[in-house]
Amino acid sequence: MSFQPGRMGVAEGMALVFVTTFTSIFLTSWPLAIDSATTATWMLSLINGLIGIGVLYSQAYVLQNTSGDLYAACQELVGVVVTRLIAVYYIGIYLLDACLLLRQFAESTLLTALPELSFEIAVGWYVFLIVLILFIGIEAIARASYLFLPMAVLIVFIVVALLTPQYQFMYLAPWNGPGFPNVVMAGIHSVGLNMGILIPFILARSFQNSRTIKNSVLYGFGLSSFIKSLTLAAYIAAFGTGAAREKVFPFYEMARLVYINRYIQRIESLIIFLWAMMGILNVAIEIYIGLYLLGRLFNLPTLRPLIIPTALILAELAMFPGEIGSVIAFHHKVHWSFYNIGIYIIPGILFAAALLRARRRQSC
Amino acid sequence: MLSRFIAAAVLAALCLSLVGCYGSKESDSVAYVQIIGVDVAAGGKRKITTQIAVPLSTSKGGGPPGTEEKAGTSKRWVFNTMLVSAPAEEANLLRSTMSRSPRESHVSVVIFSEEIARQGLGPDATQYIRNRDYRETLFMLVVTGTAEDYMKHNNPALESSISKYYELFFEKASETGTYLPSTLHEFYTRLKTPGASPYAAYTGINPMTGIANPVDHKQPEQKADAYLPGGIPRTGTENPAEFSGLVVFRADKMVGVLNSYETRAVAILQNKLPLGYIAVVDPLKPEKDMINLAIRCEYTKITADLDGGMPIFNAEVKIDGDIYGISSDINYEAPGNREILEQQIADFLKGQITAMLKHTQELGTDPVGFGLYLRPKFANTNELNEANLTELYQAADININVIVKIRRSGLIWRTVPLLKE
Numbered sequence: 001m002s003f004q005p006g007r008m009g010v011a012e013g014m015a016l017v018f019v020t021t022f023t024s025i026f027l028t029s030w031p032l033a034i035d036s037a038t039t040a041t042w043m044l045s046l047i048n049g050l051i052g053i054g055v056l057y058s059q060a061y062v063l064q065n066t067s068g069d070l071y072a073a074c075q076e077l078v079g080v081v082v083t084r085l086i087a088v089y090y091i092g093i094y095l096l097d098a099c100l101l102l103r104q105f106a107e108s109t110l111l112t113a114l115p116e117l118s119f120e121i122a123v124g125w126y127v128f129l130i131v132l133i134l135f136i137g138i139e140a141i142a143r144a145s146y147l148f149l150p151m152a153v154l155i156v157f158i159v160v161a162l163l164t165p166q167y168q169f170m171y172l173a174p175w176n177g178p179g180f181p182n183v184v185m186a187g188i189h190s191v192g193l194n195m196g197i198l199i200p201f202i203l204a205r206s207f208q209n210s211r212t213i214k215n216s217v218l219y220g221f222g223l224s225s226f227i228k229s230l231t232l233a234a235y236i237a238a239f240g241t242g243a244a245r246e247k248v249f250p251f252y253e254m255a256r257l258v259y260i261n262r263y264i265q266r267i268e269s270l271i272i273f274l275w276a277m278m279g280i281l282n283v284a285i286e287i288y289i290g291l292y293l294l295g296r297l298f299n300l301p302t303l304r305p306l307i308i309p310t311a312l313i314l315a316e317l318a319m320f321p322g323e324i325g326s327v328i329a330f331h332h333k334v335h336w337s338f339y340n341i342g343i344y345i346i347p348g349i350l351f352a353a354a355l356l357r358a359r360r361r362q363s364c
Numbered sequence: 365m366l367s368r369f370i371a372a373a374v375l376a377a378l379c380l381s382l383v384g385c386y387g388s389k390e391s392d393s394v395a396y397v398q399i400i401g402v403d404v405a406a407g408g409k410r411k412i413t414t415q416i417a418v419p420l421s422t423s424k425g426g427g428p429p430g431t432e433e434k435a436g437t438s439k440r441w442v443f444n445t446m447l448v449s450a451p452a453e454e455a456n457l458l459r460s461t462m463s464r465s466p467r468e469s470h471v472s473v474v475i476f477s478e479e480i481a482r483q484g485l486g487p488d489a490t491q492y493i494r495n496r497d498y499r500e501t502l503f504m505l506v507v508t509g510t511a512e513d514y515m516k517h518n519n520p521a522l523e524s525s526i527s528k529y530y531e532l533f534f535e536k537a538s539e540t541g542t543y544l545p546s547t548l549h550e551f552y553t554r555l556k557t558p559g560a561s562p563y564a565a566y567t568g569i570n571p572m573t574g575i576a577n578p579v580d581h582k583q584p585e586q587k588a589d590a591y592l593p594g595g596i597p598r599t600g601t602e603n604p605a606e607f608s609g610l611v612v613f614r615a616d617k618m619v620g621v622l623n624s625y626e627t628r629a630v631a632i633l634q635n636k637l638p639l640g641y642i643a644v645v646d647p648l649k650p651e652k653d654m655i656n657l658a659i660r661c662e663y664t665k666i667t668a669d670l671d672g673g674m675p676i677f678n679a680e681v682k683i684d685g686d687i688y689g690i691s692s693d694i695n696y697e698a699p700g701n702r703e704i705l706e707q708q709i710a711d712f713l714k715g716q717i718t719a720m721l722k723h724t725q726e727l728g729t730d731p732v733g734f735g736l737y738l739r740p741k742f743a744n745t746n747e748l749n750e751a752n753l754t755e756l757y758q759a760a761d762i763n764i765n766v767i768v769k770i771r772r773s774g775l776i777w778r779t780v781p782l783l784k785e
Binding site: 111112115166168170173174176239240241242243253259261 | 496499500531532547555557733742748
């Protein structure tokens with residue numbers, strides 16, 4: 001099929017995972033997470049990282065013992081019907097996530113940069129750019145993400161460093177937040193924020209080999225988890241948990257707070273492009289994954305005819321909720337519940353099935 | 365080929381959208397609000413004064429040839445005071461009174477009257493935080509009298525921009541410690557997160573009569589006086605506005621003020637005093653002589669403990685000193701005398717710090733942020749949230765240890781007595 005080129009390497013895979021797992025730092029997911037982990041919210045990202053490594057090795061094992069990608073592995077291990085159900089689930093969550101992100105990024109543009117722009121035009125511009133890059137294809141998106149990755153990391157580090165005068169590190173105490181067991185539980189619940197770690201397994205046929213996939217997830221998610229953890233610690237140290245819980249866009253607020261002297265301040269306008277680009281790339285990748293699975297599900301020869309209708313439907317759905325608060329609350333709810341099915345249960349079933357099959361083969 | 369051509373044309377067209385800022389306005393169609401003053405008015409209303417920059421006067425040489433002199437002498441800013449029931453009404457009415465569209469994104473200071481500060485600044489702070497036009501880095505001040513009067517009398521001759529005036533003032537706060545910068549961010553964060561009480565810089569207008577109005581209390585070692593705004597004995601042609609002391613809050617309500625020396629004690633305990641000047645009574649000739657010094661807080665180390673639910677704080681303060689002047693002919697640079705002087709300064713600073721702590725414990729406000737050091741002592745955040753850190757601060761036993769080291773003695777390394785007649 002035309003959408004399975006098989007030429008992506010570690011750099012592209014790493015960028016895909018990084019962009020899709022890091023973007024949450026710009027949105028309200030983490031201020032909401034402070035409700036559960038309070039001063040130790042920065043640990044959640046590290047706990048997510050450890051769980052992610054577990055998912056990585058379990059799915060790598062699945063791929064090693066089957067042929068092709070996650071879809072093909074499902075067919076081999078759990079049969080066609082269950083595979084179709086799994087595909088529908090993943091299509092649902094990736095497109096749902098794209099839709100919710102689209103709404104939030106459009107709102108962020110209105111709130112932070114262009115308050116007089118009409119909401120529909122903001123959504124329209126995002127969709128236009130997303131459609132444009134989707135037509136170029138996943139390889140181009142992945143390579144653009146890889147080119148963008150060092151710049152994104154550098155900008156995050158610059159903001160975190162320039163905020164140094166604003167830090168009150170005692171705001172991170174009590175160091176274990178609501179208690180270590182509660183933090184671990186919150187970490188387990190919040191893994192759904194990182195659905196991007198499954199992308200290289202879903203697109204496995206587009207990667208060079210299984211080692212490439214493993215390294216992509218390891219480096220991409222490792223980097224993303226570390227920087228998210230650092231940024232969250234900086235965010236809490238700068239705002240305290242009380243004010244930090246209220247913010248809609250944590251990273252924007254961090255950039256706005258930079259005040260070194262009369263000359264080094266008001267830098268956020270330079271950084272708005274960072275989350276706008278990350279948002280566009282993230283939504284484009286997620287729509288691509290949704291369409292890719294749709295293509296696999298219906299055995300379609302190409303995805304291109306689906307791009308514009310899907311993007312338009314998602315744009316309409318993104319504009320459907322009357323206000324942003326319900327979108328934020330709903331996104332948080334599905335992150336911490338519905339998305340976890342795709343992180344724990346489905347990979348767990350596949351891993352168990354692969355393990356069982358390998359043992360049976362050994363016993364034969 | 366055709367699709368590539370179309371893609372290239374679309375991308376080229378997109379580039380055109382990068383040349384302008386859509387949705388915003390031209391700089392000559394907006395009025396930049398720089399300072400906002402908030403006073404209480406009758407009938408539950410607010411009197412809001414906005415200080416708006418006049419751009420032509422602040423630009424030098426920006427106009428047509430021959431206009432520079434005129435530009436330099438014209439008004440640098442204009443005021444607009446309105447009685448309003450709600451901030452939204454003020455935003456509307458401001459647009460009804462000006463040709464340009466007001467922009468609050470350059471507001472650098474918000475000034476509140478004492479009356480409004482005593483009623484509570486929480487709702488105001490929340491409104492500024494929520495609105496994207498205002499930045500958390502803007503400074504918050506409380507004035508003696510009304511904000512409107514203060515703003516109209518504050519006419520600095522040295523600065524062409526009123527924002528620059530305030531920014532420079534707070535930049536050099538670290539050179540004295542007798543007033544402290546207070547940002548909306550710090551105020552709001554302290555309101556929302558347990559550990560420290562909010563405070564705001566205290567400012568006012570001096571009557572310029574040359575009459576001193578110092579704070580009564582004076583320690584035995586103290587030579588100079590402590591002041592509150594308006595009390596500094598001065599005359600002259602410079603701006604009558606002055607900063608001295610600190611307004612302290614319990615939750616969002618103003619509960620009192622600290623004088624200039626108490627404020628410096630706060631700065632020392634917060635480790636925010638890179639430079640300050642003190643005058644102490646000459647320990648060996650206390651009748652009329654004195655010693656002037658520049659001091660620097662090298663470090664302040666605060667440790668906390670919860671002993672059976674009762675907090676104990678230990679603060680170790682290390683101060684470096686540089687002798688500026690000795691009015692007597694005693695050689696304080698020499699070993700033996702130097703230690704006596706160091707002890708005199710340590711006693712003086714310890715006395716000031718202790719007085720400040722007693723005062724703030726009585727007021728039930730913790731501007732230093734001792735409560736922050738207690739936070740790690742709680743097992744988890746639930747326990748922290750259940751504790752009343754203000755009450756714990758009031759009941760706390762605070763031990764202060766000040767160590768002073770005279771590092772330098774200016775450009776004189778030993779004092780030689782004056783010749784007798």
